[in-house]
Amino acid sequence: MNQSMSRRQFFSLAGVATIAGLGLAACSSASGTSGSTTSTSSSATSAASLSGSITAVGSTALQPLVEAAAEQFMTNNAGVQITVQGGGSGQGITQISQGAVQIGNSDVFAEEKLDNPSDASKLTDNKVAVVGMGPIVNSGVSVSDLTIDQLKSIFTGAVTNWKDLGGDDADIVVINRASGSGTRATFEKAVLGGDKVPETFTPQEQDSSGTVAKMIAETPNSISYLAFSFFDSNFKALSVGGVKPEAANVETNDWTIWAYEHMYTAASPDDVTQAFIDYMLSDDVQGSLVEQTGYISISGMKVSRDVNGTVTKL
Amino acid sequence: MANVTDKRGIERRGRILTGSAVALVVALVCTLIFMVCSHGLATFVTDGIPLGSFFGGTTWNPHQGDASGVPLVGALPMIAGSFSVTLLSCALSLPFALGASLFVVDVAPGFGKRVFRPMIELLVGIPSVVFGLVGLSVIVPWTRSWAGGTGYGILSSSIVLAFMILPTVTSLATDAIAAVPDSYRDGSFGLGCTRWQTIVHVEVPSAMPGILTAVIMGMTRAFGEALAVQMVIGNAAQMPQGLLTPAATLTSVLTMGMGNEAMGTVYNDVLWSLALVLLLMSLVFILLVHLVGRLGAARNG
Numbered sequence: 001m002n003q004s005m006s007r008r009q010f011f012s013l014a015g016v017a018t019i020a021g022l023g024l025a026a027c028s029s030a031s032g033t034s035g036s037t038t039s040t041s042s043s044a045t046s047a048a049s050l051s052g053s054i055t056a057v058g059s060t061a062l063q064p065l066v067e068a069a070a071e072q073f074m075t076n077n078a079g080v081q082i083t084v085q086g087g088g089s090g091q092g093i094t095q096i097s098q099g100a101v102q103i104g105n106s107d108v109f110a111e112e113k114l115d116n117p118s119d120a121s122k123l124t125d126n127k128v129a130v131v132g133m134g135p136i137v138n139s140g141v142s143v144s145d146l147t148i149d150q151l152k153s154i155f156t157g158a159v160t161n162w163k164d165l166g167g168d169d170a171d172i173v174v175i176n177r178a179s180g181s182g183t184r185a186t187f188e189k190a191v192l193g194g195d196k197v198p199e200t201f202t203p204q205e206q207d208s209s210g211t212v213a214k215m216i217a218e219t220p221n222s223i224s225y226l227a228f229s230f231f232d233s234n235f236k237a238l239s240v241g242g243v244k245p246e247a248a249n250v251e252t253n254d255w256t257i258w259a260y261e262h263m264y265t266a267a268s269p270d271d272v273t274q275a276f277i278d279y280m281l282s283d284d285v286q287g288s289l290v291e292q293t294g295y296i297s298i299s300g301m302k303v304s305r306d307v308n309g310t311v312t313k314l
Numbered sequence: 315m316a317n318v319t320d321k322r323g324i325e326r327r328g329r330i331l332t333g334s335a336v337a338l339v340v341a342l343v344c345t346l347i348f349m350v351c352s353h354g355l356a357t358f359v360t361d362g363i364p365l366g367s368f369f370g371g372t373t374w375n376p377h378q379g380d381a382s383g384v385p386l387v388g389a390l391p392m393i394a395g396s397f398s399v400t401l402l403s404c405a406l407s408l409p410f411a412l413g414a415s416l417f418v419v420d421v422a423p424g425f426g427k428r429v430f431r432p433m434i435e436l437l438v439g440i441p442s443v444v445f446g447l448v449g450l451s452v453i454v455p456w457t458r459s460w461a462g463g464t465g466y467g468i469l470s471s472s473i474v475l476a477f478m479i480l481p482t483v484t485s486l487a488t489d490a491i492a493a494v495p496d497s498y499r500d501g502s503f504g505l506g507c508t509r510w511q512t513i514v515h516v517e518v519p520s521a522m523p524g525i526l527t528a529v530i531m532g533m534t535r536a537f538g539e540a541l542a543v544q545m546v547i548g549n550a551a552q553m554p555q556g557l558l559t560p561a562a563t564l565t566s567v568l569t570m571g572m573g574n575e576a577m578g579t580v581y582n583d584v585l586w587s588l589a590l591v592l593l594l595m596s597l598v599f600i601l602l603v604h605l606v607g608r609l610g611a612a613r614n615g
Contacts, residue, residue, distance in 0.1 A: 088573025180574035205549040207570040
């Protein structure tokens, strides 16, 4: 009896103490997510001129490019350790705003993600690539060119049958992207032009680009939209108003559905981070890696666009 | 004598080791609950969204406000969707689970133990994305071919989920039926009952609390499954209108949205509120399991 009492007391004491400790820790970092830290191996290397570690978090669309560039950068600078993580654009903006990471990757401007847009001024926006996006349909759909207005009528639910667009008599299966995803934001900005989707129109949604590609390939009469880099022969990419979804048309803004890929850093990043950003913008990356991974080089752009959508010729 | 103190030391060390393991688990659970609650309640406390419009609203479109600018965050379509797929998947898997358990307990115990049990447990180890992909490329086209529609919807996701919860329900139901004392069976056979009569009138009724527990554990798993459901349900945040139209569940909206929203924004907070609903539901399921267990114990004396 006596023993069981003391055991119980021990458990409760230990439990309370640990909960209190962890509870406090949780309070102080309640708004942060799993702040994964990188194991850096930079300490002992002295030969390289640069050393340190960088964590880049955010957009999954940008992840392959940053990963490829980071690999090359680390080969050239043995003392630098770069960790690239996904998590989505929202994560990227959150973590860089909180100073939890060195680089926040995002498909959209930070101003569009943050509750308080003035917080974005504390960050440095580095546009490292451009991504073109375009509407795709199942291979069985006979339509191969739509105007922006026709796209708008599909994605607001005004037109629900392919026959109204010159196709067969079949219901349109709209597969939208997750609300809040960078791809959807870009597409809606270019296509809806500020108009709202009526509440009664609730199409399917899917988050991952890979899954969307698979769904469009297999679902008859379906339509969605993807970044150019995900285009393949299992489905049909549409022209918009006679313009083909090609990099050259994005560079001149003839193809209007495109977005910058941003790598946000703190207002004054450390040397290693700045060096990596400079490398991302150098010809080593822009000339080759960007095109290889399916993006459009920032240096080839003949126009620029600001957060409000105003386009200026360069 | 030295030996005695040594043993005491070992005893104490063991107690500290096991005790801290318990403390760690308890602390982890408490921290998680605290985190989900603090974010989930922020929707109502900080962002000022009325409880009624969250639980009663049928329009989910956080990025679009209503006339007065309050985000449209009615969670009812997802709550209804979650319950629909959970109940339907249980209804689909229970007959198979029960039939299989009866077979391996009463008809072929040796086969059950050596072959069937390991086979069904193998299903548990298959990652849910595999179930999702199979659902996407096999079940969705199959449903579309005979039922029409797009194939995405409650029916397809319930079928996928039924496969996923089958191991849980089957192994627990098998345990429950195997736990029925042999004296019950012998008594029934002694009175001249056939095997079928014994199963229906003796075995299943006395194993009922265990079978119910199996069902509830299956429901808990189905309710919480995210990835596989998200791939086949279509994720249209509308009130379920039928088994063949796309719908959404709490988990599917949660997984799609979490990475896209910045922490601390109202869009992120409402997702945490969905997580809070999920947490509360699992709590209800756990309480149900305990209640059923206690009722069963009371009835069996």
